[in-house]
Amino acid sequence: MIIASWRDVPREARGATVALGNFDGVHLGHVAVLRAAHAARPDLPLAALTFEPHPREHFRPDDPPFRLTLLPAKAAALQAAGAAHVFALPFDDGFAAMSAEDFVEQVLHRGLGAKHLACGPDFAFGHRRGGDVGFLAREAEARGMGLSIVPPVHFGGEAISSTRIRRLLQDGYPDHAAERLGRPWEIRGTVVHGDKLGRVLGWPTANMWIGRHLEPARGVYAVTVALPDGSVAKGVANVGRRPTLGGDPETRLETFIFDYAGDLYGQEIGVRLVRFLRPDAKFAGLEDLKAAIAQDVEDARAVLGRRAC
Missing domain, CATH: 3.40.50.620 (HUPs)
Known part of the structure; x- marks a missing residue:
């Protein structure tokens, strides 16, 4: 209560x-x-x-x-x-x-x-x-x-504090932050409509704004996702402002959920950062971006492997 x-x-x-x-x-x-x-x-x-x-x-x-x-x-x-x-x-x-x-x-x-x-x-x-x-x-x-x-x-020889956990997340160490939290750090929010580019590229994403949450290191993460029905899935997510596409005024979280085809628009999900894979980057064009996403998906699957959600 x-x-x-x-x-x-x-x-x-x-x-x-x-x-x-x-x-x-x-x-x-x-x-x-x-x-x-x-x-x-x-x-x-x-x-x-x-x-x-x-x-x-x-x-x-x-x-x-x-x-x-x-x-x-x-x-x-x-x-x-x-x-x-x-x-x-x-x-x-x-x-x-x-x-x-x-x-x-x-x-x-x-x-x-x-x-x-x-x-x-x-x-x-x-x-x-x-x-x-x-x-x-x-x-x-x-x-x-x-x-x-x-x-x-x-x-690890230091007092656990919210300040230290924030710094770890900003430096790209969500796994170390999780050790101090006792669980993976999660960004919760409502899925909003994007420009559907992920769908065109072959990796449809659930889009959320970071909002009042701390902004972690911008880049790509292996993640798990708490879905509205109570289940948890695996995926890969990008935190950033999409520099390849001209940039966004606000930081967004774009998550591709593995083996999922449901409609999440308007629903709340929780994206749990497991491992930082690479920094945000600007690519020469959509083909280079598409190739990078394919590698990100492969890397995230390798990190998550048989990991329990």
Whole structure:
């Protein structure tokens, strides 16, 4: 259940043990916070509290899109990790101006009726990030709430973070990002009509705009695709602006799904990046492009092989 307010919280969602954070990506470090919240009070429902939009989007709206997960995907990942309830609190000017003490008193204590809290050591909140974990520990104890401060989870000698995962994706390492996420990174979106050139070339593609998602390295990827009927297929995808065809103003994701003939227009799919195959390139003409796509399909099939979707 996604709950978009800390006021008038449904009875079944009050009195939970609550994991706190932005949770962009819901990586293995975030899952550790959820598990710590549950382990501290397994007798209580488990909830996650996050903010929508991400505070960085609110304070820096002109920044390029950076989100690893938009709200529906983030909520689904939090629920898959055990959260019965997801509080996605609207982050607007009023919320940004709330003092750290009011956040604890009005939101966590009175609004949610939280019995236990869990967060990472760098969690900060309130006006100008005036509250840190030391402040939270004191204020929570004064109100009878427990608190678990969860150390970072490390992988390959470094702490897992959303920032590091974004950099890996931008550098063309979705496989390394997946190791830290605990699953392949997925771009979810609605399939839109293109110019049908892929169909003419012999490889019809499902087209999506990147939108508010982080833009990964432009180029060709071996992918798996979550289809509307719940099945998962294999394919090859291109992230780019089609320089051979004169260029697009926005980055699009074009996916050729192996052995699939259904109509996906207007439906939502999830494209999961498995392996980066080659950078985006400008070809001399359509014949060269067609030959490159044929090689991309062969390379993606080789990478995916007998891999389970």
